Amino acid sequence: MKVITHKAARATRGKNLTIVWGIHDFPVGKILVALTAEGLCWLGINCGKAKLRENWKGAELVEDNAATAKVARDIARLWPQQLDKLPVPVVLYGTEFQLKVWKELLKVKSGATVTYAHIAGKIGRPAAVRAVGSAVGKNTVSIVVPCHRVVNKTSGIINYGWGPALKIALLKGENAL
């Protein structure tokens, strides 16, 4: 899977950018697929345009289900085992720290889970566990960038931006539970 990264914090994200989006079926719910000219820039679960807007303040949003249908079909077809073979590039916009965390996430294999502390160690900031937690939570491309595979080391609490039930459903689908 090709990955394109851009340094851009949330506030400046999406300026002079046209984003085409559509909502499609997926095994664990509806996914909102959003594309720039470069590739897949956002993926939300069971949400609407408002969430997309929150993450792309300055962007022009164009609803076009026909334009996003192929990518959505590919994602549904390749999940859970072969998402790394996704033909469309994944476009990540974030701070340097966030980009590091998300790229580390991409190395986690389907069926496996890691802890926040593990990621923190991998990126060379072992003390920044909480910062990793918030970076994981700000992941823009759910499912494809597997933020659901990061689990709490001690408390067992499952926290997930789209709701704990979805995280469990995704992990079960990948045979990680």
Added chain:
DNA sequence: ATTTACCGTGCTT
């Protein structure tokens, strides 16, 4: 079992 300290980000003042 509760509290404390650590880090990066985004929102509010």
Added chain:
DNA sequence: AAGCACGGTAAAT
């Protein structure tokens, strides 16, 4: 520009 709230973990109380 400064302050606050969030989020996970290990260590100290």
